[in-house]
Amino acid sequence: MVTLFQLFWSFFKIGTFTIGGGYAMIPLMEKEIVDRHRWLDKEEFLDILSVSQAMPGIFAANMATYVGKRLRGWQGAVVSVIGNVLVPIILILLLAIFFQTFRENRLVESIFMGIRPVVVALIAAPVFSMAKTAKVSKTNFWIPLLAAALIWVLGISPIIVIFLAALGGFIYGRCRKGAEQ
Amino acid sequence: MIFWQLFYTFCKIGIFNFGGGYAMIALIQNEVVFHHGWMTAQEFTDMVAVSQLTPGPVGINVATYAGYTAVVNAGFAPWLGVVGAFVASFAVVLLPFLVLLAVSEYLHRQKANPMIISILSFLRLAIVGVIAAAALQLVTPESFGTLSQNPFQVVCSCVLFLCAFLVSYRYKTSPILLIVVSGLLGFLLYF
Incomplete structure (x- = not known):
């Protein structure tokens, strides 16, 4: 035990x-x-x-x-x-x-001036590897694009976007199930 | 009441996070920087860097750091910031913890359920966009410098960004190494 x-x-x-x-x-x-x-x-x-x-x-x-x-x-x-x-x-x-x-220290600030653009790169890089895992293809590439645009251009909360995606998956699953029967 | 807001916000972030640490960074950024204004985009970027350097799940680290900073930035004493840190990290694990306790055995049997697979595949696709938006939102004068004030910094920042992006994407170099090296370069270039 x-x-x-x-x-x-x-x-x-x-x-x-x-x-x-x-x-x-x-x-x-x-x-x-x-x-x-x-x-x-x-x-x-x-x-x-x-x-x-x-x-x-x-x-x-x-x-x-x-x-x-x-x-x-x-x-x-x-x-x-x-x-x-x-x-x-x-x-x-x-x-x-x-x-x-x-934070106001000049030494600390100079170090972070070097780090900040690298942090942005660290967040951007997994987008492309995750796109592979998520199986982005010619038919569904609009989903990540739309999600990014809703957040970046329209300022909609990512939580709402995630909720809508789950809803979309649910409706798609229902439709497919209906088509099979 | 900032503690209640922290609790509520991080509960929401926890239960809506599908897709790992970077997705969580995107959610926290949106809530903490844009929605509540608890910290600036610059502080947020610094926080992400520090969270990568210490052990533990990145989501927990960012929640703890954000909880502390939000309370202190709101003008409260540092010990209340410590309370804020614990509130945020407790809240971020609470709902997923309860859900897993309640339904893990059931979910175990549902792995091949076509409905679950359909919902998860849509979520994965959307999260690619969510993380892309988070990266785009951080391309700001605070992170890269202002062209009129310090063109030298803007050029250096763009070079650093491109190098880090390529190295991280092609060779999966550890974020810790990239952060340490860029910090050293920052010291040499700007100090």
Whole structure:
């Protein structure tokens, strides 16, 4: 039987030692949960992974929730999520306090003048790799274009755009189902 | 009441985030910078850079940082900023957490459901556009410099942007490396 502390400790290590976001955690999670402790087999792990990706929210927190729930119910889910985010939250908070204090500093400002355009590039680059994953084609390329235009040109909230896309998917699914019958 | 607004806003961001860390950056930017005006676009860009450098999920990092900065920028004491940080990061995981607890076993059996597949494929397509818009919205004088005031900075910024874009797209170079190198270049070019 997995103890709550073991779960907490595993997700604590996973959260503390991965830099670069949720997806960078997958190899470490697999090593810890599948290979080292054998709490889940590889197939179960991949199933949990695909559901966590499809669900809204933060991928890493979803993984922690689902793995924790599977092994120790809701208490397991709570300790896994807390373990996963505890150190990151404290570290980023310290940095936020630091930067709030030193924002006017000339040295800090010069460093950020170099970083800012690179951050924009870091957000722009995954657009093209995600377009491949999303299977953008000649027939559906207007969907991402329309989404971008609604937000960028008309200033509509991305939350509304996401809601409309889900609705569009639902209507499309209904129509296809109707056509099949 | 800023804490309630933070809680509500980050609950919304959490439950509407399909598509990972960059999609979440796009949602947070829209709410925090444009809708509520809790921070400037420049502060937001700086925050994203810092969030990439520390461990943990980027979404959690950005929520924590934004919660702190929003409260402090509104004129409250730093310890209340710490409360704001915890409120934002708690809110951003809350609803997805509850939903997963309630329906994960059910969803498990629904993976091949054509309706779910149809909705997810539409969501994935729209998110490509959502992230593209977030990048476009950050191409501002605050990030790239103003042509009339500092043309040198604008030229350097455009070169840095293109290099970082190509390297990141072609070679999947780690964001940390790119941020550290560009920070060093910023120091050499502008200090």
